[in-house]
Amino acid sequence: MSYLTVSNATKQFGQSFMALNGVSVSVERGEFFTLLGPSGCGKTTLLRAIAGFNDLSSGEITLDGSNLRAVPPHQRDIGMVFQDYAVFPHLSVFDNVAFGLKPRKVPAAEIKTRVTQALDAVRLGAMAERLPAAMSGGQQQRIGLARAMVINPRLLLMDEPLSNLDAKLRIELREEIRDIQKQVDIATIYVTHDQEEALAISDRICVMNAGRIEQVGTPQEIYGNPQTRFVAEFVGTLNTFKPGEALDAMLGQLGLSAPDAASWAVRPERLGLAAAGSAANGAAVLPGTVTKYTYLGREAHVQVETPVGPIVVQVANPGMAATREAGEAVSVLVPHDAPMAFGTDNARIGG
Amino acid sequence: MPRFNFWTVVMILTWVLLFVLLFIPVGSVLVSSFYDQEGNATLANYLKFLGEPRFHQAFVNTLVVGFGGLLGALVLGSIMAFCVSRFVIRGGRFVSLLAILALVSPPFIGAYSWIVLFGAGGVVRGFLRDMGINMPPIYGLGGILMVFSLKFYPYVYLMVSGALSNVNRSLEEAAEGLGLTPWQRTFKISFPMVFPALTAGGLLALIHAIADFGTPRLLGRGYNVLATEAFTLYSAEVGSNMSMATTISVILILVSMFFVMLQRYMSRRNVYHGNMINKPVRIQLKGWRNGLAHFAVYLIGLCGAMPVIISVIYSFRKTSGPVFQDGFALQSYERILFNLGDVVRNSLTFSVAAVVLIVMVGTVVGVLVARRTNFNTALLDGAFMVPYVMPGIVIGIAFIAAFNTGAIVLTGTAMIIILSIFIRRLPYTVRTTASSLRQISPSMEEAAISLGYSPFQAFLRITVPLIVPGIIAGGMLSFVTAINELSSSLVLYVGSTMTMPVRIYLLILDGDFGTAAALSTILLLLSGCAVYIAFRFMGRNEQALL
Numbered sequence: 001m002s003y004l005t006v007s008n009a010t011k012q013f014g015q016s017f018m019a020l021n022g023v024s025v026s027v028e029r030g031e032f033f034t035l036l037g038p039s040g041c042g043k044t045t046l047l048r049a050i051a052g053f054n055d056l057s058s059g060e061i062t063l064d065g066s067n068l069r070a071v072p073p074h075q076r077d078i079g080m081v082f083q084d085y086a087v088f089p090h091l092s093v094f095d096n097v098a099f100g101l102k103p104r105k106v107p108a109a110e111i112k113t114r115v116t117q118a119l120d121a122v123r124l125g126a127m128a129e130r131l132p133a134a135m136s137g138g139q140q141q142r143i144g145l146a147r148a149m150v151i152n153p154r155l156l157l158m159d160e161p162l163s164n165l166d167a168k169l170r171i172e173l174r175e176e177i178r179d180i181q182k183q184v185d186i187a188t189i190y191v192t193h194d195q196e197e198a199l200a201i202s203d204r205i206c207v208m209n210a211g212r213i214e215q216v217g218t219p220q221e222i223y224g225n226p227q228t229r230f231v232a233e234f235v236g237t238l239n240t241f242k243p244g245e246a247l248d249a250m251l252g253q254l255g256l257s258a259p260d261a262a263s264w265a266v267r268p269e270r271l272g273l274a275a276a277g278s279a280a281n282g283a284a285v286l287p288g289t290v291t292k293y294t295y296l297g298r299e300a301h302v303q304v305e306t307p308v309g310p311i312v313v314q315v316a317n318p319g320m321a322a323t324r325e326a327g328e329a330v331s332v333l334v335p336h337d338a339p340m341a342f343g344t345d346n347a348r349i350g351g
Numbered sequence: 352m353p354r355f356n357f358w359t360v361v362m363i364l365t366w367v368l369l370f371v372l373l374f375i376p377v378g379s380v381l382v383s384s385f386y387d388q389e390g391n392a393t394l395a396n397y398l399k400f401l402g403e404p405r406f407h408q409a410f411v412n413t414l415v416v417g418f419g420g421l422l423g424a425l426v427l428g429s430i431m432a433f434c435v436s437r438f439v440i441r442g443g444r445f446v447s448l449l450a451i452l453a454l455v456s457p458p459f460i461g462a463y464s465w466i467v468l469f470g471a472g473g474v475v476r477g478f479l480r481d482m483g484i485n486m487p488p489i490y491g492l493g494g495i496l497m498v499f500s501l502k503f504y505p506y507v508y509l510m511v512s513g514a515l516s517n518v519n520r521s522l523e524e525a526a527e528g529l530g531l532t533p534w535q536r537t538f539k540i541s542f543p544m545v546f547p548a549l550t551a552g553g554l555l556a557l558i559h560a561i562a563d564f565g566t567p568r569l570l571g572r573g574y575n576v577l578a579t580e581a582f583t584l585y586s587a588e589v590g591s592n593m594s595m596a597t598t599i600s601v602i603l604i605l606v607s608m609f610f611v612m613l614q615r616y617m618s619r620r621n622v623y624h625g626n627m628i629n630k631p632v633r634i635q636l637k638g639w640r641n642g643l644a645h646f647a648v649y650l651i652g653l654c655g656a657m658p659v660i661i662s663v664i665y666s667f668r669k670t671s672g673p674v675f676q677d678g679f680a681l682q683s684y685e686r687i688l689f690n691l692g693d694v695v696r697n698s699l700t701f702s703v704a705a706v707v708l709i710v711m712v713g714t715v716v717g718v719l720v721a722r723r724t725n726f727n728t729a730l731l732d733g734a735f736m737v738p739y740v741m742p743g744i745v746i747g748i749a750f751i752a753a754f755n756t757g758a759i760v761l762t763g764t765a766m767i768i769i770l771s772i773f774i775r776r777l778p779y780t781v782r783t784t785a786s787s788l789r790q791i792s793p794s795m796e797e798a799a800i801s802l803g804y805s806p807f808q809a810f811l812r813i814t815v816p817l818i819v820p821g822i823i824a825g826g827m828l829s830f831v832t833a834i835n836e837l838s839s840s841l842v843l844y845v846g847s848t849m850t851m852p853v854r855i856y857l858l859i860l861d862g863d864f865g866t867a868a869a870l871s872t873i874l875l876l877l878s879g880c881a882v883y884i885a886f887r888f889m890g891r892n893e894q895a896l897l
Contacts, residue, residue, distance in 0.1 A: 053797055073800050074809075080801040086794040090816045100802030144798075151802060 001065065002026035003187055004050070004155060009059035011045050011211075019045040020056070021211035030185045032178070036198040037208035038234065043191045046208075047157050050189065052076050063154060079148030079186075081158040085140040087132045087147075093119065094128040096143050100151040118146040121180055138169045145177065149184060156181070156188040162197065170194075174201050195235045199223060207231045229346040232265065240265045241339070242309030250284045250308060254336050258350035261341035268314035272333035273302060273324075286311070286332040290324045304332055358723050362731070365716050369734055372774040376753035377604075377737070380745065383752055384598040396598035406580065406599070413561050413576040413606065416495050420560030421553045423500025427651050428507025428552060434644045435508075436515040439635045441645065449652035450505040452659045455878040457835040457852055459565025460871045461498045463859045464658035465489055466569065467665065490572040498566050501655045503556035510552035514545040520632070547617050554614035561607060562742035564838040569859060577603045578744050578838065585748055585842060597752065600745040608740040659875055665868035673863040683869035691854060691866070695873065698851040701765060702833040705772040709780050710826045714818075716777075717784025732785075735778040746771050747842030763845040771839045776829045780822070787821045788814070820888040827885035831878045 004027040011020040020042045027033045035043035048054045050061060052073030061068040068076060079100075088096050097115045106114070119125045122142035132140055141161055148156060161177070162170045178201050181188050192198050198205050199219040207214040207222060207230070215227045226232035241247045241264045251257060251264070272283065279285060288306035300318035304311050313332055315322060324330065341350040387393045400406045431450070435443055453461075468475045469489040479486055489497065518541055526536045564578040571579065577599055584596035636644055653660075669680040687695065720728050738746075750771050754761035761767040791814055799809035837852040844853050851874050858867035 051797070051801060053800075072805075074803050074805050076801075077803070078801060080798065082794040082798060084792050084794055086792060086798040088795065088798075088813055099799070103803040103808075147798070147802070157801075 001062075003029045003031075003064060004189075005060075005062050006046070006050070007060045009046060009049060009061070010057045011042070011049065011054070012057045018211045020049070020059075023059075023208070023211070023213055025206055025213065025216065027187050027189060029187055032181055032188050032190065032201060032203045034190045034192060034198045034202040034205045035208060036192060036195060036205050036235070037214075038193055040210075041208040042211040043193075043208050044159055047159055047189060047191050050155070051078055051080050051157050077151070077153050078155045078157060079151060079153035081141070081144045081148050081156070081161045083160040083163055085137070085144045085164075087140045087143050089131070089133045091132075092128070093124060093130055093132055093135075093143055096132060097147045097150050100147060104151065114150055115146075118150040121149075121183075122146045122176070137165050138173060141165065141173065142176075145180070149180070149186070152184075153186065156186045158188065158190045160191055160193070163192070163194070170197070171200075177201065199235070205235075207234060209234075225348075226340070227348045229263070229265070229342040229348070232267075232340065232342075232348075237268055237312070238265045239268055239271075239311045240309070241311075244308070246286075246307035250286065250334065251339070253284045254334070254339070256336075256339060256341075256350070258341040260343050260349055262344040262346075263342050264339050265342065266311075266334065266338045266340065268301065268312045269316070270335060270338035271311070271313045272335070273304075273313045273315055274331045274333055276329040276331055278331050278333075280333050282336050284334040286334060288330055288332050290326055290328045290330055292326060293324045295323070302330075304330060306332055358719055361715055361719050362723075362727060365712075365719070365731060368712070369731075369737075371759075372770055373734075373737055376746075376749035377741065379752045380597045380600050380749045383594050384601050386594055396594055399595065400598055400602065405575075409575045409577050409580045409599075410602065410606075412492075412567075412574060413578070413603070415492065416499060416567065416576055417557045417561040417606075417610070419492070419496040420499030420503055421557040423496055424503040424507045424556035425549065425553045427500055427504035427655075428556075429511055429549060430647055431504065431508045431651050432511035432515055434648045436512045437633060438641075438644050439633045440648050446648055446652045449656040450508050451882060452875075452879075453502060453655035454505040455831050455835070455882055456502075456659050456662075456871075456875055457565065457837060457855075459569055459837060459852070459856055459859070460662055460874075461502050461658040462494075462566040462569040463855075463864070463867065463871075464661035465494060465498055467661055467864065468657075469494075490570055491574050494570040495567055495574065498570060499556070499560045499563070501651075501657070502566075503559055504651065504655060506555040506559075507549065507552035510548040510555070511545050514548035515541070518544045551614055551617040554610055554617060558607060558610050558614060561603070561610070562744075562838070564742075564744050564841070565856060568856075577606070578742060581744055581748065582838075582842070585751075593752070596748055600742075600748050603742055604740060604745055607742055611736075611740045662868045662871040662875065665864060666872040668865060668868075670865040673861070673865065675865060683865040686866050687869055687873070691870065693847075694849050694851055694854045694870070697765070697848060698834055698874075699877075701769050701772065701848075701850060702830055704765075705769045705776070705833045706826050706830045708769070708773045709776050709829050710822060712773075713777050713780025713825075714784050714822055717781045718788060720781060721785035721788035732781075735781050738775050738778050741775065743771075743775065743836060743838030744842060746775055747839035750839070750843060762843075763848070765848050768840055768843050768848055768850070771843060772833045772836055775836075775839070776832055780825050780829060783821060783825045784818065787818050791817055824885040824889040827881040827888070830881045834874065834877055834881075 005024075006026070007024045009020050009023040010018065013019055023042065023046060025033075035046060037043050045054065049056050050068070052068075052071070055069065063076075088099065091099065094115055097118055098111050101111045101114065116125065116128070119128055122145055124139065124142050124146065127135070127139070132143055135143075144161070158177075162173055165173065174197055190198075190201065199222070202219055204216060204218055205222045206216045209230050215222060215231045217225075222231060222235050226235065232238050241250075243263070247264060272280070274280065274285075276287065286306040286308060288304035288311070290302055291305050291310070292303040294301040294303075295318060298317065300315045300322065302313045302315060302324050304313060311332060340348060343349045384396050385392055385394065387395055431446070434440060435446060440446060466489070467473060469486075470476070471488045471490075473488065476486055476488065522544075523536050523540055526540045531539060561576070562578065564582060567574060567576045567579050568582070575583075581596045581599040581603065584592045584599065635641075665675070666683050667679045667681070668683075669676040669678045670682050716731070720732050741749075750767055751762060754767060761770070795813050795817075796806070796809045799813045800806060804812060835852060836850070837856060840850050840853050841856065844850065851870055855867045855870050855874070858864075858870065
């Protein structure tokens with residue numbers, strides 16, 4: 001049995017709104033598990049149910065084999081990191097971190113060593129005596145992290161801890177969180193709506209939508225082998241081919257077929273771009289005209305009008321010479337293994 | 352979960368409190384206005400109100416002083432707000448202090464000081480007469496309006512300067528970019544932005560003006576308003592007409608309620624939140640414009656604080672009986688020390704007792720309203736609106752009507768004065784506690800819970816320390832209102848429960864200005880200390896005085 005299991009979790013608000021609709025997940029010891037999805041998908045509701053702040057309407061949660069729902073939140077021994085940091089403004093940095101050790105009756109000397117260690121781990125050792133009010137968001141969230149971890153909780157929960165920080169700091173801090181989590185080896189559930197963050201930080205990702213689980217898997221599985229159209233679109237970007245003769249011809253050329261497919265799609269970075277009239281081995285060639293060129297530094301997006309509809313091709317490391325003008329004739333190369341087919345229920349059925 | 356817990360008990364007790372101290376007294380006012388002196392049900396009182404020219408006049412006069420006060424406060428307040436927030440004014444903080452002084456001094460001290468200067472035997476008037484200039488004394492409507500304008504302009508000033516300094520400068524820059532002249536910018540951009548604050552501040556002045564009793568009483572000389580009519584009818588030594596007094600109270604409540612609702616509606620519309628990035632800068636004026644701006648600001652500020660200045664000076668003047676002599680002495684203070692110590696003690700004990708009650712009950716109820724949001728607490732929140740619309744004189748008459756006979760007899764006790772202050776000020780504490788609680792992120796307590804504290808401990812260790820400074824500050828401001836309360840105490844006092852404002856009022860009627868000035872100075876000193884402590888706890892925040 002897994003370390004943490006949630007089975008058939010359901011949470012109903014009011015008469016009709018189902019925030020969670022029969023969700024089951026399991027998390028292993030030491031695992032970094034991420035709940036990913038758009039706002040309102042139920043990820044925070046699930047996290048707060050595990051923390052004990054909102055109870056489920058029905059379903060079971062067990063931690064290390066024991067029923068968690070019967071335990072009041074303050075006895076669950078679960079550390080939590082909040083989106084708005086929730087650092088206590090009237091306590092010094094040291095007292096903030098020591099706060100959770102007091103009800104655990106840890107002797108004063110041990111509190112001192114453990115808090116100092118925790119503060120060093122989040123690189124705030126020099127600021128122990130300061131009041132947090134004037135500190136930056138990144139520093140406040142480091143306090144929040146140290147405070148949650150110093151109690152050696154059985155489980156660590158993080159509710160969009162980086163979403164109020166600026167982009168550079170977000171990347172820096174997420175690396176630190178990942179490193180610290182591996183060091184202390186605490187099972188962690190992390191909530192985010194940022195797909196890049198989820199891919200970078202997680203052992204496994206659970207993509208949620210409208211109160212249900214879409215797919216659970218490693219970052220590679222989620223990105224490279226999405227099982228639903230929602231996952232493919234939410235994690236990464238997607239070109240959808242226009243149905244018709246041109247699409248059938250292209251699929252025939254690639255030897256692909258899925259009779260029940262409602263739609264075919266492809267990721268922009270799986271496509272290639274070549275001069276008009278080129279041929280390629282094992283790839284279909286779509287003739288097209290460039291309508292827009294967007295240069296982004298380490299990549300460029302080329303929008304091409306083709307017989308299967310407008311398609312965006314992502315070109316890595318575009319040099320000065322790679323610039324395409326609008327109106328230029330080009331060939332779009334579609335490799336054999338790039339297209340994905342989705343059924344009428346949006347589940348992946350082939351490709 | 353048991354449904355019948357601590358908070359249910361609090362809820363029930365709060366409703367009981369509201370019924371006993373508010374709804375039943377005010378209800379009995381309402382009811383007694385439908386009975387004649389013999390106890391027969393009748394509409395005669397209202398018919399009499401409609402029929403008698405004297406009451407018509409009082410009704411019209413009430414509206415006249417209300418709107419006159421509004422207009423005067425608007426003019427003075429907006430000039431001052433505009434100058435202080437848009438131009439560099441030397442000693443801007445001092446000017447704000449003058450406005451606060453005007454705000455915390457009881458209005459009847461204002462009336463009295465202006466009488467000292469411009470009354471029948473007024474100092475300035477006498478001086479001008481010696482120079483051959485004959486000016487009429489300030490009694491009557493003109494005097495009332497002048498005192499109201501100078502007393503209530505801080506409401507407009509504080510609200511508008513708050514709004515003006517929050518107007519995003521980018522908006523004016525955008526208008527400039529679109530080719531609007533400075534005057535067009537002021538009227539088309541800035542003015543609409545501060546309009547809600549202007550109306551809200553002006554209506555606040557109006558509400559206080561129509562509820563004020565001391566000023567028209569002292570300065571009116573026959574210019575009667577509803578508040579003074581109610582008091583006259585209540586206190587007439589021969590043929591006190593209680594049911595007519597309550598009828599007028601009901602009318603006063605209705606007028607006041609209308610404007611309070613209007614004021615709340617306008618302040619809710621006051622939602623143009625500027626960003627903190629592009630704040631307006633103050634312009635350094637040059638030449639005569641600079642002189643004019645300084646002159647206007649200081650003139651308004653000093654005139655507003657004039658009552659305070661006059662009281663302090665006159666309190667140290669030498670007197671012989673009630674007559675002032677040349678030179679200075681501490682006689683007035685000696686008289687207070689030997690004869691009026693119990694009045695000072697009464698004021699202090701009543702105010703402190705009321706504030707302690709207000710803080711304890713208000714905080715618990717505030718937590719209830721903020722944290723247990725349901726239909727019942729929303730109703731409770733609404734019920735706490737009622738004391739806002741109650742002029743003090745009405746609460747006084749209502750308490751007399753309710754606690755004179757029957758189950759609870761309180762007339763003549765200290766308790767009735769304490770409770771009247773308590774119920775009038777309680778809503779402020781409930782609301783400030785509730786709003787400061789709403790500002791504390793719930794994740795703060797959740798963090799403490801996840802760290803192993805029970806919900807109650809989390810509340811005690813995290814939330815309470817965060818709201819205590821605000822509660823102390825609110826308590827201090829309640830103390831200022833409590834110790835300056837005149838109109839309800841005047842109805843409720845007996846010889847042994849006389850308070851400082853009542854004594855000052857009586858001393859002024861007796862013509863003993865020296866003692867009145869000294870007592871006023873002590874009152875101002877106490878109010879000043881309370882405001883200072885409040886600002887120490889929450890930072891200098893003039894807006895909290897509104």
